Amino acid sequence: GQYKLILVWLKHGLVNDTLSAFLHIVSLEAGPSLHMTQLRDITLPEDPSLSAYMVDIASDRILTEDEEKGIRTLLARAASSSEVGDPEIYFAPASQHERPLRLAAFDMDSCIIKNECIDEMGAEMGMMDAVADITRKAMAGLLDFDRALAERVALLETMSIAQLDSVWGRLELNPGAVFLIHHLKKRNIKVALVSGGFTHFTHRVAERLGIDYAFSNTLEFDNGKLTGRVTQPIVNGQGKATIVRKLCAREGVSLDQTIAMGDGANDRYMVSQAGLGVAYHGKEVLKAATPFHINALPLHALLYFLPIHPVDSDATISANASLHMLNSHPDCPVDLSLAQLLNTP
Secondary structure, X not given: OEEEEEEEEEOOOOOHHHHHHHHHHHHHHOOOOEEEEEEEEOOOOOOOOEEEEEEEEEEOOOOOHHHHHHHHHHHHHHHHOOOOOOOEEEEEEHHHHHXXXXXXXXXXXXXXXXXXXXXXXXXXXXXXXXXXXXXXXHHOOOOOHHHHHHHHXXXXXXXXXXXXXXHHOOOOEOOOHHHHHHHHHHOOOEEEEEEEEEHXXXXXXXXXXXXXXXXXXXXXXXXOEEEEEEOOOOOOHHHHHHHHHHHHHHHOOOHHHEEEEEOOHHHHXXXXXXXXXXXXXXXXXXXXXXXXXXXXXXXXXXXXXOOOOOOOOOOOOOOOOOHHHOOOOOOOOOOOOHHHHHOOO
């Protein structure tokens, strides 16, 4: 069988000999016979913070899923104790790695942005501890999402639009968000925010980043203040997976041509169904749903898990641009409501 191994880490002076020695040790310990056939530096020339190598590996036979999992574990253990320096690791059959990807769906809170918007809303209303405690349990999969959402939004009754706008002013992108979305769009990959958060924020973030679609929950207002409720339908874990499937139908894309990334328990359904599902700084319940993880590096480490693609150097794109300094994209997101999407055949 033919396999791809990709190692991504913070820039440093790693040399090919060091990496080759590490891979030799791994091949000796792995059950099936593995042979490195090619080693390439695939670092994007304009990447300010990361380095990446791709290794073509031949096995004497096709590996079982359990053997692939065992090799990933072995790679992670060997990397963390070697001079390679604890990189993010991708290992998969070459045929899986090389298939074209056409749609990418991202969670927003604690993924594209650093913040949990509902916790920031709680802070604005003097309810930070109560709201954040529910959020923490829900994202770890310890609470039903719908119930947790209802309890938290109820605590925010009477919150004003001005207070919501104050929260908007505090939102920050996670490192690498601008760089990642820019390069996905250059590859003609459609991008969607699929969030259990709120349209008041997701649509603004999508507009600033040039994201094609944004779907999330809608807060209910009465005379400019929150009623403590959200309107139906609720975007929960199953809802996220449904939204991605509906977007596939709209774009003429199969599920194995999708990327899905998130951090919490309610992302596990869309992540596990995707062609490339990635846990970004993920909770354990999500990491168990996919073999592909970005545990410590910036968002744009994802680019190195994708098929190699010629990309023109673009030094004007900053991996750490500020959300509030970005120009708006007037055509983003697409004017398509959640109800309209869900009613698509």
